[in-house]
Amino acid sequence: MDCVIRIIAVVVVAATITVPILLRMTNSDEKHDQPTFEEQLCLDAVLEEENECKIAGVWKNQYSSYIRLTCSNGFIVGRYFSGDVNAGFYELAGRYQLPDDQTCILGWIIAYENELYGNSNSTTSFSGIHYQEEEMIRTHWLQTHNHPRDSLWKTTTINHDDYTKVC
Template sequence: MGIVGYFLPMLICAAIPVQSLSRNAETALCQTQEMQGLCALSGKWRNQLQSEITITCKKGTIQGLYDSTVGNGAYDLVGKYLQVNETDYIVGWSVAYKNQHRDARSTASWTGVFYAAEDIIKTQWIRAAFKNPEDYWSTFTTNQDTFSRVQSHPCLHNNRN
């Protein structure tokens, strides 16, 4: 199975609102091989500026969407995670700010820690925007975000990992 075939079911399921699935459809979807073994980060998260990430993670890889309150629509998100103990994770993901509505000629990467006891992801991020060489000094912006869980992935209730 190619990489698209592997991640497509996870991306589709990450984008399906839990309310739109009947209990039988949710159970059937969660019993597929693609949905087995999801990590505890899977679901929808919101930061202090109301930007949202919807992610699915499995076998060390994060896939999903980033919907910025200052951007136009959602952007693909890809990353990695490491489980550091029974409940907590080190995480990192990147977004290229180009979609069907906008090309901001920039990327951003977040790195941080998921604290399960607080159900938050605390991150530091850096954004690089294309500038001409004489303006290179203004290429980078850095800050921090704290993401709080809005909704767990529906399959986490059916198969905990």
């Protein structure tokens, strides 16, 4: 009888140790089955007719913000995702020109209004250039916020972002 109790005790202890380990392994495997945010952005392929500017797709800047662009007939449309992936997206629209087959000059505007945050009372205009051999969109931007007229000097910020191709 003492031997049976010891065997049961060993089985109970082994189960107590093994089951949580197996559960952790199962849960960690499930996390790998779900695509990352970046992978989700790349799921929809860009059609050839949506890539007349030769730079359509998903791009990421140095702050982990993403843009997804398509382009045709001189127009750019897409979405901007801030570094906070839970913030949703903002629509963007713009124009592009191709001075040669290796360069794209482009500009787009984002009005910060979405379902999650509503109207943020600000816009950003991006102006940039893409050299094909570099695989980077180099931009400068102006962001304008709503401020009272006596604080006009606070309304506009200027900076730059460099976007690298994701997919």
